Amino acid sequence: MAESPMVVRAEFVREVKDSAYGVVEKPLTTAEKVWNNDAFRKGLLLAAMLVIWQLYAAWLNNPLLFPKFSDTFAAFYEGIKSGVLPQRGWSSVKVLVQGYGIGLALAALLTAFAITSRLGTDLLETLTAMFNPLPAIALLPLALLWFGLGNASLVFVIVHSVLWAVALNTHSGFLSVSQTLRMVGRNYGLSGLGYVTKILIPAAFPSILTGMKIGWAFAWRTLIAAELVFGVSSGSGGLGWFIYENKNQLDIPNVFAGLFSVIIIGLVVENLIFRQMEKITVRRWGMQS
């Protein structure tokens, strides 16, 4: 094969002037900014769904099966105004917070035991393998037998639904803390509780937060389902019981209003509390984008 000749070019050095270029940075237009807003786009989707709901229900014209959005909203508004819905929601949330708190505390204990000893790790792994797949609702008959008809039974099943998810996530978060960060912590002479609270927990915070979110969702579902299936457990009863009652009275708009409340509380916790926690912790630290 013939060798191709090298191309010889002249060298050049250029004077770079800083005036020739046009725009380096230009603010986005208002329309672009609005479209970039997550809440706006999601709100638009939501509005579209509501319109479809309203049109379909009007066309179906069967309020017993599928009430119109306007009827549901009216029932919801009535419920809020009369104070029934907030009161039912509050009694649900109260039980939930108790169960969630106890679940988190137990999960903390269990993972603390698991990271300090090998036997603890074995215990955690065995327990989560056994109980994590077990639906909390399946334990409710037993809980009613042990704790009677009352909030204690509900708290028990909520603890069960929170504990394993949180413990599992926290533990795997601790395991994945980088070796370098561990060595840095020990370099400062940290050990024991100081090492766990100042190094391990913040470093594992993304996983811990995920565990808490999953645990919360499990707990909320479990609570509503438990109320729905087994009915009233205390004097007033929560949102699940509200839905159940109204179904029995064929007051379907109120059933929808109850569901609506369940969704809204879920959204509020997810978007306000957890989103805010993420914003001031893991996102700010660049540990999650």
Added chain:
Amino acid sequence: MNEGVVTPAQAPVPPLLEVRGVTLQYKTRDHLVTAAYRVDFDVYRSDRFVILGPSGCGKSTLLKAVGGYMKPVEGSMLLNGAEIGRPGADRVMVFQEFDQLLPWKTVKQNVAFALTSSGKLGAREAEARALHYIDKVNLTRFADSYPHTLSGGMKQRVAIARGMAMEPAILLMDEPFAALDALTRRKMQDELLQLWQDTRFTVMFVTHSIPEAVLLGNRILLLSPHPGQVKAELNSDGTDPVGADGKPLSARIHELLFAQTVEEENVPHG
């Protein structure tokens, strides 16, 4: 850099770090690995002591042992006459990895946290000293930034500032510039030398780069691989001087490190 030169015999103080006959072993899943075998060396105050060797010569393991992260199976390591038992704030490590800064703390908090959590200083003094050393590595503008917003070189500068702020007996650097691009590395090496001129801290520096060792070290320990054993200890003044045999220091080091492999390759097969 020649001021105040003394020989060990005249030295008014004993070495800062004495390593005697140290053998290091660690376990992997299937093997017991001997990383270093009966290594001896002394580090004196204000030394820029470089450990140089090919990969697998146990240099990082040796540094970890000085850091107190692993115990030698034989031999002794004395820092100021006391046996090294566990990690402590008198030997601060600067790692190669960029994730050595705590991501949940700002640059200033990272440096100050090291000082407060090791119990060296109270919160206010810690902050003042942190700012002083952050200024020394030219990062004052970024004192309130979180590590994930910094470049790799800036992160390493924070780690160095943190190490120096602790004012340890000995600063341990484990290939701190290895993950940087060539231009940044060059700049960081000059900055490190400048910092040393200012405060004359004692540093142990692990590297596998001969030019880096020649530039940064005043004393270079050469290790042979598998397991690491002391091959030579050489002096350097940073200029890569031509020795009595007419070869520059870096060429001598190159020969010392690679002579063995050449011999092995020359052994006839079969």
